[in-house]
Amino acid sequence: MRDWLRHHPDVKTIRIAAVDLNGQARGKRVPSRFADKVVDEGTRFPYSVMNLDIWGEDIEDSPLVFDSGDADGVLKPTERGFMPMPWLEAPTALMPLWMFHEDGTPFDGDPRHALARVVERFHARGLHPVCATELEFYLIDDSGRELRVPPSPRSGKRRPGADTLALRALDAFDRFFTDLYDACEVMDIDADTAISEAGLGQFEVNLLHSDNVMKIADDTWLFKQLVRGLARKHGFAASFMAKPYEDWPGNGMHMHFSVTDEDGTNLFDDGTRSGSDLLKHAVAGCLKAMPGTTLLLAPHWNSYDRFAPGSHAPTGIAWAYENRTAAVRIPSGSFKARRIEHRVAGGDINPYLMMAGVLGAALLGIEDGLTPPAPITGNAYDLDLPQMPTKWQDAIDAFESSPEMARIFAPQLIENLVRTKRQELRYMAEMSPQEMLELYLDTV
Template identity: 70%
Template sequence: MPAPSLDWLRTHPEVRTIRAAACDLNGVPRGKRVPSRYAEKVVTEGTRFPMSALNLDIWGEDIDDSPLVFETGDRDGVLRPTDRGFVPMPWLEAPSALLPIWMYHEDGRPFDGDPRHALASVAQRYRARGLTPVVAVELEFFLIDDSTRTLQVPVSPRSGKRRKAAEILSIRALDAFDQFFTELYEACEAMDIPADTAISEAGLGQFEINLVHTDNVLRAADDAWLFKWLVKGLARRHGFAASFMAKPYEDYSGSGMHAHFSVLDAAGQNIFDDGGARGTAALHHAIAGCLRAMHDSTLIFAPHLNSYDRLVPEAHAPSGISWAYENRTVAIRVPAGAPAARRIEHRVAGGDVNPYLALAAMLGAALTGIEDEIAPPEPVTGNAYALDLPRIPTEWGDAIDAFEKSDLMKRIFPDMLIRNMVLTKRQEKLYMGELTQPEQTEIYLDTV
C-alpha cells in the first residue's frame, strides 16, 4: 500500500502534533502522539508498538493469559498508515491531526489480531468472487450530563432547560443542541466523514446520524470509528458527554449501529435486485447466512456486559433470530423502496461495537450464505417479539462460549482474533462482576 501524502500537513502548518492510532478489539484508539516535524518518518517507515496493545481489556490492561504478552516476549508489530491519510481532530483545543494506522508483522504479513485486517480479509473474499459490498451505517448515541452519579439529559444551551423525555423525530430536540450539531457536521466535513440525516430517537437524549453508503467497506468502518471518536470528543468540548453505550438508561431504548448493505457484481449490478419487492435468490442466501451465524456472532454485536440490557423484547432491538420485509421488530429487515436499492438491514449490533468487527461479521456471514446457497426460513409478519423464535443469547458468558466454539466464525475470522477476543471478554467478565452498576456504567460511558 502506498504511503499517504504529506501534502495535507504542509498545507496545515498550524498542526504541531499528530496522533498515530490503530483500533483495538474494543474499538478503542491505541497509539502515539508525535510532533509533526517527525511525521514523515511515521509515514514512510511506520511506527512500532507491542502486538498486545491491540488486545487490551476495556480498562486498557494486558490480558493475563494472552500469548501475545510474556509467552512471546511482548514483541512489537509494525504499524503502517492506512490509505485514509491525515485527518484533523476538531474536538481538540490545539490544532492536531490523526494518522490512522494498522498492524503488520516484521515481514509484511498482516497481523491477524488487527480488526481492520479482519474486515479487509472479508472484503478480499468478496473481490475474489467478483463482488463488491455497498455499505451504510446508522449510529445512535446519547448526549448525557454525567456530572453527578445520576445520568440525565444535558441542559439545553438554547433554553437553559433539561427536557426529561424521549422525543422521537423531534425537531425541537435537535434544535435544543443546535450549536453542537452544527459543529458536528462541520467537523465531519473537515474529516471527510459523510454524515447525512440526523434525527432524535426513542431514548432519553438519544440521537441518530446516518453515514452515506460506500462501496469501500474499509472506508465505511473507518468513517464509523472516526465518527464515534469525534462525537465523544466534541461533546466534552460542549460540557457534556456523548456515549455509544448500548443501554445507559434502564427505562429507555438502547443505542444500535444498524448496517445496510447490498452487493454489486462485476458489471455494477445489485445482485439482490430482481426488479420487484421479493429480491433474488442471492438476497435470500445472504439473509440465510446472516441468520445462521447470528447466535454464534452475538459477541461481536454485543461485546460488553451492558450490551445485553439492550437485547430484550419490545425495546426497539431484536431479541429473536428472524427476518422480514419492512419490519423493525426483526433482526434482519429488507427495507421497501426501489428494487435497484434492494438491500439488507442488519439490526442486531449495539452502538458499543467495534465497527470493523461488526461489518466483518455481517458481511462474512452473508457471504457464507451465498457460498453455500442456503435458504432462509419464511419471513415473519407482525410483531416478532410475540413469536416463538430462536433467540439471540441473553447472557454475556453464553455469547463468549458460542463465539469460541463456532465453526462458522472460523470461516469469517482468523483463529488468533477469535482467541484474543475470547480471552479479552473472559477477563472483562471476571472483573466486571466485582464492580457495582454505577462503576460499570462509568467505564462503559466513555470507552465504547
C-alpha cells in the first residue's frame, strides 16, 4: 500500500472511508504524509457511524450511541488498498476501510463483513460464487426546477426522448464516457459494455464477472461514487435513484451469478438447457427468501415507486428461462455460462447488503436442497403469483421477521438496519415529493 503513494508523489491528501448501512461513504480527509500510520494502525470511528440514517443522523434508539457511550471501533484497510479519485480536481487517493472490534474480531454491523461471511460459508462447502453486476443510471440536468436530460457536450442540444441501444445517445456524451472508462481503468474497476437505456438520458454499464465476490461488490460501490462524482465534474448530475422520473423507467441493478467448484467448473451447468439441480436449489432459495430480501433490494421510500406492472421491475415471485418479466431469470446462451440473473434490485442499493442477501438466499436453497416451483412462461405481470412487499413498511417488517435473513445476517445488523429504516420512514412521512427527490438524487 505504501508503494502506491510513493509512486504517486503528487497525491497530497487521502480519503479514508468505510461503507455504512445505507451505502454511504463515512470517513476522514488525511494528509498523505500520515498515511503510513493509517496503514499500520488503522483509524477509529464510533460504531454508530456505520449505522446513520440517510441524512447522516444518529439512530435515536440505537444502543450504539448513548447507551454504550458512543464507543469507537477500529477501522482497518481492506485488501483494495489506495486508489485514485479521478472526479476530484486535486490528485487524491481513497483507502477503503472496514470496521473491527479492539480485539480484531469483525464488527457485525459492517455491511462488508456481512458479505464476507456469506462468501466464507460458500468456500467452506468447496463452492465459489462468480458474480457480475449491471448498473443503470440517469445523466441529469438538475440546475432548474424540473429535471431534464443534460445538453450534449458535442452538439449543445438536449435529446428529446429515450433512445434504447442508440449509439448516437452514447456519442452525445462521448467525452464523459471516455473519462469514465479511463477512470475505471486507473481505479481497477472492470467496466465492460455501456448502452443507452429506455429512459430519458438513461444508461447502463456492465461490470465484468469475477470469482472475487468482494472485489465485485467493491467495484459496484466505487463505480457509483465515480459516476456521480465525474458527472458533477462534467457539469451535470448522475443518479442511481430508483425512480427519479415519474414517467420514465426506474434504475435497476441486475446481478448475475453462478457457482463453481475448486477447479472452476460451473456447477449450474449439466449439459442441458434446464441446468443442474444445484442451479434449481439456488433459484428456490432466492424465491423463498424474496419477501425478506426485498428491503435489501429496495431500501428506500422511492424504491417502491419503481415497482409497477410493465416496468421491467419484477413484482411477482417467480423464475423463468429467458424471460425479463420474471424476478429470477436464467439467460440463454452457452451451457458453460449457465447462471442466474436476479432482476429485482434498484440502482439505489447498498451492494454489500444486496449481494449478501441474494447469495445467502441461494446458499440456503443449496444447503436445504430446496426445489423451486415450475418456471413461468409469458408475461409475469399477467399471472397470479405471490407478490413481494410493495410498501416500504411491509418490507421492513418482512426483513425483521424473516427466518432466512436470520440465517444470513448477524442479529446486530438486522436490528441496526430495522431501526435505521423505521427512523427514516417516520421522517419521510413529513417530506414533500420534491424534498425526497433532492435527498435521494445525489445520495443513493
